[in-house]
Amino acid sequence: MKLPIYLDYAATTPMDPRVAQKMAQYLTLDGVFGNPASRSHPFGWKAEEAASEARIQVAALINADPKEIVWTSGATESDNLAIKGAAHFHQRKGKHIITCKTEHKAVLDTCRQLEREGYEVTYLDPEENGLIDVAKLEAAMRDDTVLVSIMHVNNEIGVIQDIAAIGELTRSKGILFHVDAAQSAGKVAIDLSRLKVDLMSFSAHKIYGPKGMGALYVSRKPRVRIEAQMHGGGHERGMRSGTLAVHQIVGMGEAFRIARLEMAEENTRLLALRDRLWNGLKDMEEVYLNGDLEHRVAGNLNVSFNFVEGESMIMAIKDLAVSSGSACTSASLEPSYVLRAIGRNDELAHSSIRFSLGRFSTEEEVDYTIALMKSKVDKLRQMSPLWEMFQDGVDLESVEWAAH
Amino acid sequence: MAYSDKVMDHYENPRNVGSFEKDDDAVGTGMVGAPACGDVMKLQIKVGDDGVISDARFKTYGCGSAIASSSLLTEWVKGKTLDQAAEIKNSDIAEELALPPVKVHCSVLAEDAIKAAIDDYKGKQSGSADKGAA
Secondary structure, X not given: OOOOEEOEOOOOOOOOHHHHHHHHOOOOOXXXXXXXXXXXXXXXXXXXHHHHHHHHHHHHXXXXXXXHEEEEOOHHHHHHHHHHHHHHHOOOOOOEEEEEOOOOHHHHHHHHHHHHOOOEEEEEOOOOOOOOOHHHHHHHOOOOEEEEEOOOEOOOOOEEOOHHHHHHHHHHHOOEXXXXXXXXXXXXXXXXXXOOOOEEEEEOHHHOOOOOOEEEEEOOOOOOOOOOXXXXXXXXXXXXXXXXXXXXXXXXXXXXXHHHHHHHHHHHHHHHHHHHHHHHHOOOOOEEEOOOOOOEOOOEEEEEEOOOOHHHHHHHOOOEXXXXXXHHHOOOOOOOHHHXXXXXXXXXXXXXXXXXXXXXXXXXXXXXXXXXXXXXXXXXXXXXXXXXXXXOOOOHHHOOOEOO | OOOOHHHHHHHHXXXXXXXXXXXXXXXXXXXXXXXXXXXXXXXXXXXOOOOEEEEEEEEEEOOHHHHHHHHHHHHHHOOOEHHHHHOXXXXXXXXHHOOOHHHHHHHHHHHHHXXXXXXXXXXXXXXXXXHHHO
């Protein structure tokens, strides 16, 4: 077993060696390096063929038409293109957008920008389990609502939203529906021939493909119109100009192909590992699972270890690569806004650790993680005045703290 | 977060972790910070009849630099009179530990903690002095 152990697959994944090998064939003179837009020679034709093949692979994982796939530089760009593109195109119809407080910053910050441009945005509160109450979403809809943007799987707590139900609702009201699927593709089955989703964002590096590569699904039936955000050359049917990054595209195609073939088996394995991890931790005193356990992606476990501060815990568990909702580990010095939005108090948000397992995680690593967490949490609690007060039966809520 | 060797040393091997009996008249307790802010520091001093701090203990909920700041402080206050201890500045702690700018508030918390502990001790003394007079 190699230390440190990588348990941050929700942040990014290592590329699958099969993907890296494939990509290497699309770079040099003896490989396929041409510009797919070059129509006058075989270098271009071969590159075009490679990009088309990748488009088929990406579409196959989500049961879409390859013509519905627009290449982008990643899920952040896809979110920007979908939300700004749809809002700008339909602005004469209305300027109201609905999203959720636990969305990724790529969605939230894009919505903030639209607010500066004169749009109105409703930010829904999720329920305590992290899921959206569809009735509350319906209640937020207005005559001038043009777009609903809800993520499929949350990056911090891994909960899976009911996008089928939301899609029924938005379609019945003639409102466009965008889904950020960066954390769900390759982990949760997605059938876009059935789901009433208009726009869906994808990332390659979350599922063992290259960084800097993503895609946006733009539905053709019904035909969804968006305004381009990047101009110059009219690539991707005018929706996203720029020479196609063939090696990246091929990498994403290969990653999505592998995911389609291996997803079911991988999920079973990851679920067993995740349950093993949770079973090893849940009997400790004062640990809290963040987010619904049932409606949750297989590889994610987000746990708050009460009375221990997240950054000091990260320092104590140097052998593990995990992330924390603690303010001290974020640039903004605010605790996780996702955990705050599901009603966790500041202490629990500061005390949270996200474990995300993936393709190369092993049972041995999980067992090591459990033992390490137990011993370090215990050590830090011996040092924690809050733990001492809790043990003495002091109600921490009733203490008047000298906030600073 | 890239920490100095000194922070890492105090974090890995914290000095004087623990608690004194807080009702002991010879003990002064300072508890500062708030869980919502991500750091709470409890500092205790034991003061001899000669007015010199003979021992100190801490417990801290917080990031690595908060733990290091309080650990360092317990080392520094031992052997000091209350007046000398009250003169410890947060900037001295920040400098000694080479805290990055975003972590300077941890040293401020440590300075607040020693002041609070001294006040607590003095409060107890004047209280028992009153009792003695009565």
